[in-house]
Amino acid sequence: MKRPILIIIALLICVATPIHSVVAGDAMAGKVKAQLCAACHGAGGNSVNSQFPSLAGQVPGYIAAQLALFKSGSRANPVMAGMAAPLSQTDMQDLDAYFSAQPSILGSISESDVTAAESGGRLYRGGFKALGVAPCMGCHGPAGRGIPPKYPRLAGQHPEYLEQQLRAFKTKTREHSMMNSIAFLLTPQQMREVSLYVSALK
Numbered sequence: 001m002k003r004p005i006l007i008i009i010a011l012l013i014c015v016a017t018p019i020h021s022v023v024a025g026d027a028m029a030g031k032v033k034a035q036l037c038a039a040c041h042g043a044g045g046n047s048v049n050s051q052f053p054s055l056a057g058q059v060p061g062y063i064a065a066q067l068a069l070f071k072s073g074s075r076a077n078p079v080m081a082g083m084a085a086p087l088s089q090t091d092m093q094d095l096d097a098y099f100s101a102q103p104s105i106l107g108s109i110s111e112s113d114v115t116a117a118e119s120g121g122r123l124y125r126g127g128f129k130a131l132g133v134a135p136c137m138g139c140h141g142p143a144g145r146g147i148p149p150k151y152p153r154l155a156g157q158h159p160e161y162l163e164q165q166l167r168a169f170k171t172k173t174r175e176h177s178m179m180n181s182i183a184f185l186l187t188p189q190q191m192r193e194v195s196l197y198v199s200a201l202k
Contacts, residue, residue, distance in 0.1 A: 030098025033091055045099040050160035057104030061149020064096035106156045107199040120193030131185045144201035155201035162195035
C-alpha cells in the first residue's frame with residue numbers, strides 16, 4: 001500500500017470516528033475534588049511544572065476517560081494509579097467538568113526555539129509523507145484544541161510533557177492504537193519540533 005494512501009486512511013479514521021456523547025459532571029463538585037490535583041497540576045489545572053500536564057481547557061470527556069484508564073491499570077503511572085483508585089465514575093465526571101471549563105494559560109516558546117517550532121508546524125499541518133505520517137491536525141485540530149472526547153487538546157501544553165508522551169507512544173510504554181504507529185516513525189528531533197510548535201498554539 002502506498003504511503004499517501006496510509007495518510008488518507010488515518011485522516012478518515014479521525015474524521016469518521018463517532019463522537020460519543022459526554023456524560024456531564026458537576027463542575028462545582030469537581031472544584032472541591034480537584035484540590036488534591038493542584039499539587040501537581042497547578043491551580044485551576046494550569047501546571048507550572050513540565051513533568052505534569054496542564055488539565056485546564058481539556059476537551060470534555062478526555063480527563064474522565066484517562067482517569068478510568070489509570071484506575072484500571074490500562075494506562076500505567078504509579079502516582080496516578082493511586083490517585084484514581086478511590087474515584088467513582090461520578091468523581092471522574094465531576095473532575096472532567098471542572099477542568100474542561102477552566103481557562104488555559106497558553107504556552108510560549110523561547111526565541112531560540114522558533115526555527116525548530118516552525119519545522120514542527122510543517123509536520124503538524126502537513127504530516128510526513130515520505131513515511132506515511134498523517135498531519136497531527138487531522139485529529140487534534142488546526143489550532144491544537146482537540147476533538148471531544150477522544151482527541152485531546154495539545155495547545156498550551158508543556159512541550160517537554162508532549163515530547164515525553166510521544167516517546168512513550170514510540171516505545172509502547174503508553175498504548176494507543178493510532179499514536180503508537182505514528183510516533184514509531186518519528187525521529188527524536190521531529191518529536192521535539194512538533195512538541196514545541198503545538199505547545200505555542202493559541
